[in-house]
Amino acid sequence: MRAIHHIALICSDYDRSRAFYRDILGLPVIREVWRAERESWKCDLDAGNAQIELFSFPAPPPRPSRPEALGLRHLAFLVDDLDAEVARLAAADVACEPIRIDEYTGQRFTFFADPDGLPLELYESAPAA
Missing domain, CATH: 3.10.180.10 (2,3-Dihydroxybiphenyl 1,2-Dioxygenase, domain 1)
Known part of the structure; x- marks a missing residue:
């Protein structure tokens, strides 16, 4: 393994998350595609030596994240x-x-x-x- 290629995130509100990562954090968009068969947007963002992939899905389940959840x-x-x-x-x-x-x-x-x-x-x- 040479490096991290990407980190994938599933968003509850795709437009809000895309604006946050693109406009507030300043990560440039590499590409953005609508995947009709999955009813899902995918946006690849340039994070320097890696990419961040933002995904939308129709009803993703919540994932516990605090305090110190596994993962x-x-x-x-x-x-x-x-x-x-x-x-x-x-x-x-x-x-x-x-x-x-x-x-x-x-x-x-x-x-x-x-x-x-x-x-x-x-x-x-x-x-x-």
Whole structure:
């Protein structure tokens, strides 16, 4: 295995999630298709070294995500300036938790949620030496 290719997310409100990931987080759309046989939209977003796939389905069941439910814990995005990203999200009415320090790396990070409550993280890259 060389890298993560994509992370797939099923959305309760496709248009709202697409706007969140595209407009608020700033991930460019690679392609978007309607899959009539599945009654499902699929949107591939460019997340740097990987893609995020957003899906819609007619009635997806809810998945427990907190506290510490089994499965994917969160999705983390690497950022250069954590304070600037937190301010940008706040301007779009996206609340972030207080900034914390990773006890092992000394790097700063925070959590926020997507429109379906999926926990997302911003992790600040290490300063250049």
